[in-house]
Amino acid sequence: MRILGIDPGSTAMGWGVVDVEGKTPAHVAHGVLRPPRAAALSTRLAFLYAELVEVIAAHAPETAVVEKVFVATNPHSALVLGQARGCALAALGAANLEVAEVAAREIKQAVVGSGAAEKRQVQAMVARLLHLDAPPPSDAADALAAALCIAHQGPLAQLGVAVGARRRSRRQSGWRRNA
């Protein structure tokens, strides 16, 4: 099972690809897409879409996960983030990938063990879980963490169980303590 995680953002969009067999995740690739800052909004969004299409073509993921947005932000930020997120989702949809949405808090909880974990903790834990030589850039680490979060669900994810339902089964299987 190959999973593409995405941390959507308008100035930096992190992505990470993880392979998982049984309970062992393996790092495939990661990166951060940075649209040219001086370009028009439409050009920047077209850049994000095109680059994601290339990432999908290069790594052929079987499923995807995108960070869910915490909506209690201000409307302007929500609009700007929504625009970048829409491009990412459209690129995933065009590739017929199923897309899970997981809250940042849930991702941190799964990977670090605390929903309030700091960026550095996520970077360090992702590097450790995936046996990387150095912590990946923060945006890519968040994307890899999202992919790991789904990877840990293993068989449940393959059955297409909703993320909300997974939360309960996680506690039952106790995998969080082993993470």
Place this chain on the structure above:
Amino acid sequence: MRILGIDPGSTAMGWGVVDVEGKTPAHVAHGVLRPPRAAALSTRLAFLYAELVEVIAAHAPETAVVEKVFVATNPHSALVLGQARGCALAALGAANLEVAEVAAREIKQAVVGSGAAEKRQVQAMVARLLHLDAPPPSDAADALAAALCIAHQGPLAQLGVAVGARRRSRRQSGWRRNA
């Protein structure tokens, strides 16, 4: 000068194409894109992107205008709208189209003569200005109105003058009274 206007929305995205020579606008085509409601979000957004790419290929506009979002809405609505808007902007950017952004209020003011005009008034006025047999659907009417709003700028738009700057020159040339 061929102008593509877009009224972005997640459940219905209006589009309209207008030709303008001098001060006379001519209707080319319009429509409303409605993604399948039952489909996943990523599939719906991919639908909007793909359909817009087709509209652009079919009508070869030279410039585009997208309704600016009134940000004082709630964050969740802003996110949902942003996602659809991002897809539209990415499709326009991929076609290397310059994109003007005009506020709904400004569009209504230009086409109907009142920033607080009702949907029916916009539909009726668009039909009248473009010599249509019947008023277009509301979303398409808004898109055509956006295109007309830019069409009326004529030579200024071709010079690439910013929308904000156009507001002043409009009053000077008095075109609004002639609309």
